[in-house]
Amino acid sequence: MKRRTFLGSVAAAGVGAAVAPGLLAPAVAQAATYKKRVTGADLDTNSRWQVAGTDLGIPYVLENGSIGYLFGDTFNSPWPEQQNNDWRSPVMLRSAVHPGEAGGIVFDSAAKVAGNGRAPEIMHNGHNGIGIDNLWEVTVIPNDGISFPETGRQLVSYMSIEHWNPGPRYSLWKSRYAGLAYTDNGNDFVRTNLKWFNDADNADPFQMWTMQRDGDWVYVFSVRSGRQDGPMMLRRVPWEQLFDPAAYQGWGWNGSNWGWGRPCSPILNGRFGEPSVRRLGDGTWVMAYLNCATGNIVTRRANTPDSAWNNEKIQVTFAQEPSLYGGFIHPWSGAGANELHLMVSKWTHGPAGNSTAYHVSQYVGSV
Template identity: 60%
Template sequence: MGINRRTLITGAAAIGAAALALPQTAAASPKVSPQLASSKKRLTGVDMPPSQRWQVGGTDLGIAYLLENNSVGFLFGDTFNTRWYNDPPLPNDWRSPVMLRSNIHPGDPGGIVFDSAAMVAGDGRAPEITYNGHNGSDGAGTFEVTVIPNDAVAFPDGTHVMSYMSIAQWYNDVNIQWRTNYAGLAISHDGNSFQRTPTVWWNDGSNTDPFQMWTMQRDGDWVYIFSVRAGRQTGPMMLRRVPVNSMFDSGAYQGWGWNGTNWDWGRPCTSILPESRFGEPSVRRLNDGTWVMSYLNGGSGSIVTRRADGPDKAWTDENVQVTQLQQPAIYGGFIHPYSSSAPNDLHLLVSRWPQINGQSFAYDVTQWVGSV
């Protein structure tokens, strides 16, 4: 297949967040870090039920979002019927994005169990749910390596909106971050197949546009979007919001910005956190109103969380949830929407990269349990 996939980039020391704190974080009350999260259950892999039922073996990501019927959809990026992307026998049925579903509460003793796959009636091969150029055209003349989901939001009328990245180039020996063409929106009216729309945010020539990797959370009449640069580069964490009925109008998005005196909506975005090497962000509003953010800290290589009283409120310092010592080669941690702020009720879907420094690992997703 010849695709160059993302690499895990970690360093010896974490970013010094306290020394770089912006006014948005200065008001955050200190919080004692909880114990590290613990592994509960591996969810994907060639030896797991999704492989037998839907040919979903090696998987990327595992982004959980609440569906309109209160079930949960799980979005996977590059997916294969083998252990990982270059594992024989080739071709190994490369697909992305793929969606599985579950109506099991993650806190149940047996953990998350997938019960269906998008675009599949019963058992059978789970196809990709939107168009993917697969080392070809994106459908409009731009070369596209693959399409990777960012997040999705579902509405009561059954409409789903998915944010995705159109990948221009993966990591190689010259480029230390992957590059995107753009971040775009796709729509579904049945919760199964998604159509890509003309609403896109193009990356810039220096690969530094801060609106490429998204996470989205609906709250009332607004959808709040947190975004960072592609490739886990050092950069800002931006916050925007858009009315729920205007997601495909790029002019309706409002930035959250600092003018030197105060924060307000409708301004150019200002980073809500000290610049860092942010991995894919995941933000969810819990049932008690607490907002929780998760991401890979590219400096320490750990999955960390922060919490806040609202999307535009001050965020606490990082809490370390999962480290490379606990599970090597981790790169994504996504919050299950049924998590709560009760002790040991934060449920994270943690992805693992298959090969690092000559060592082989599974390309899979594991459910971890921690505390906000």
Template identity: 75%
Template sequence: MTLNRRSFLIRTGTVGAAAAVAPALALSSEANAATWKKRLTGADLDTNGRWQVAGTDLGIPYVLENGSIGYLFGDTFNTPWPEGPPLPNDWRSPVMLRSAVHPGATGGVVFDSAARVAGNGRAPELMHNGHNGIGIDGLWEVTVIPNDGISFPETGRQLISYMSIENWNSAGPAGPHWRSRYAGLAYSDNGNDFVRTPLKWWNNAGNTDPFQMWTMQRDGDWVYVFSVRAGRQDGPMMLRRVRWDRLFYPESYEGWGWNGSNWGWGRPCTPILTGRFGEPSVRRLTDGTWVMSYLNCANGCIVTRTATGPDQVWSGEKVQVTSWQEPGLYGGFVHPWSSRQPNDLHLMVSKWTRTPDGRSTAYHMSQFAGSI
């Protein structure tokens, strides 16, 4: 099995302003704002000994319906990296580990359980995955990659946004990018088994649909959905909202748009930012501050922005983690228990480093602590 993964597809780009788009200010001069705290997955850690979770993609934290935190991993293996050895190496995706430990604790995040496992044992994938074959809907599917998760204490339901991956290296004018076939939603009513719904937000022939990689945050009755193209391409970031109990009704999604004189809801989406974005992550902190993080593919850094609301102007980028600190990084996800206090912005950072001939040297997730 060969996985042409995303981490090496970082190419030159810009994060800049466009007409009626929130301006992208100059990067903060304060580099290395976040510091490494600990590595959270790997073949040498108890994630492998307890659940056979060694090499991992992503590690997206979200609040579960019981108040603890679930961490969503994409392509996961019981070896340190995707190509083994040995092979086969128990390829799974998505996989979830869980923790009730605050990331600001002295020892950092400590996982206490895995979804679909009673105690210790192999952590299976959460939903159907085609694994380089015919998927659940009869279409070719390389793998299923989670975008984000959200839960609803009112009903005990959890939702996962995901991408069905068609291939990892579609050709294009700016070079190869991975191609998603569509974005979808899966749900669980028991916190373990997720069912993929028939809902599909299809990609287009040019691989430029801006609604493929989602991050979701609830605020009151509304869930705000920020999204970008698959493949870390140049393009727009879009914002939509939908009532929390209407997520399964595509006609209920409202776009945030500019009509030439002002912004408003219920319009076709207008880009709120433009650039070459990695996987976005947006969380609302307890004091009401909204924080966004993503890989800026122009400079290879994990950056953050802040705003007073999802539909307000976002600040300029602040560099949190650089490729000099963490070579091969590609995902930086905001922990929902972060705060505005110094060194209490907790980022889950994924990396994949390889030698020039393609042999992996690291494929895991670490915890960083910074400030907004």
């Protein structure tokens, strides 16, 4: 199975200029600290649910108030290239343990599993074949999750991967489209017919989503697939109309001011990995992503989703965690010192190109 590289050359591309002054400035160096590894062949994620080698671990609040963690390509072996490795994606583990506890994140269950047992995929995956919509699909990668206690429904944004091959603008892979899947029972996600198709140049900026609800609105931040140069866009949609593409409003610049209901304008430009945005309990908005020009996971802070984001703050460096990516914000993070909890993936390779580590760890930093 051909897989994506984690980053490519971190010096391959610079960070672009912002549309509005002050939105993109040099990073302030202050690294988060490693707390624990949360997946691996030697941990209970494998002995209980056969989740050994895996990545991402995107945390979001479930409709019952606990946390679901969305994992990408998952195997019962330590790394992807081993034979008969039971490839699955996406997979969800769950936990009601606060990440700030002394022992860190501890998983207590897996979606679609009663107790212990193999954690299956939570939605259809084409697996290097014809997918559910008669289109070629290498795999399905989750981008984020969101839930609605009013209805008991959960939604997962995902991207259908067309190929892992490098392309223009330092792209490392190409998605065919972004989509939404939902469940009303907390386990079985149904992929809807909604598709935000990528273009032939892999330049569509609505492929990798992160979602955060605030009142009646869900705010959607998105970038291109492939961790390439490009813009970050912001849209919002009433939470009851997420399945209506016409209800999405763009945040745009008309030459004199910003406003909703316009074609999207870039809120940031750069070489972005998968974005993660969360509104913390005190109302602070925090954004995290892999800055693919520097190889660091960074965060930004804002008072509202449509206000200016402050300068990048380095949380986890390439030196701390070689071949890192992700940097997904735990929604139970606080706004004070040592209260920002991040899920960080690592996929390292030896001199011969063989994998030497493929897992997710918890880091703790500050907003």
